[in-house]
Amino acid sequence: xxxxxRRVRGLIRERAAAVHPKLDxxxxxxxxxxxxxxxxxxxxxxxxxxxxxxxxxxxxxxxVRLGLVERTPxxxxxxxRLLALTPLCRERLSELESVQTEQWRxxxxxxxxxxxxxxxxxxxxLGDSIEAHEG
Numbered sequence: 001x002x003x004x005x006r007r008v009r010g011l012i013r014e015r016a017a018a019v020h021p022k023l024d025x026x027x028x029x030x031x032x033x034x035x036x037x038x039x040x041x042x043x044x045x046x047x048x049x050x051x052x053x054x055x056x057x058x059x060x061x062x063x064v065r066l067g068l069v070e071r072t073p074x075x076x077x078x079x080x081r082l083l084a085l086t087p088l089c090r091e092r093l094s095e096l097e098s099v100q101t102e103q104w105r106x107x108x109x110x111x112x113x114x115x116x117x118x119x120x121x122x123x124x125x126l127g128d129s130i131e132a133h134e135g
Contacts, residue, residue, distance in 0.1 A: 039082035
């Protein structure tokens with residue numbers, strides 16, 4: 001399990017560097033969450049990431065300085081700001097996803113389709129189990 005965890009951390013470092021060479025890898029999961037929607041309230045991002053608000057603010061500030069995230073006015077609350085990926089960041093993440101998809105296709109090219117389906121099901125169950133037992 002430790003080997004898997006190390007490898008995942010290494011992949012996150014590589015992917016963060018592919019998005020921007022100065023991107024701190026701890027910001028990468030935030031970008032992936034922002035990618036799911038056009039704009040996200042900081043409160044929602046805070047709840048999803050489960051980190052201190054001050055830590056989240058520093059991560060947001062860092063990605064804004066790199067031109068990866070932008071703050072926009074919340075149309076429903078004049079005091080609030082929404083967070084969104086910049087077009088540049090969306091493009092880089094899309095390109096990275098294409099490369100990653102091709103890499104996985106290559107890695108699994110000699111696997112039986114039944115085994116690939118089973119792997120997907122088991123990983124889904126593992127994720128569900130982890131979520132069910134958190135908190």
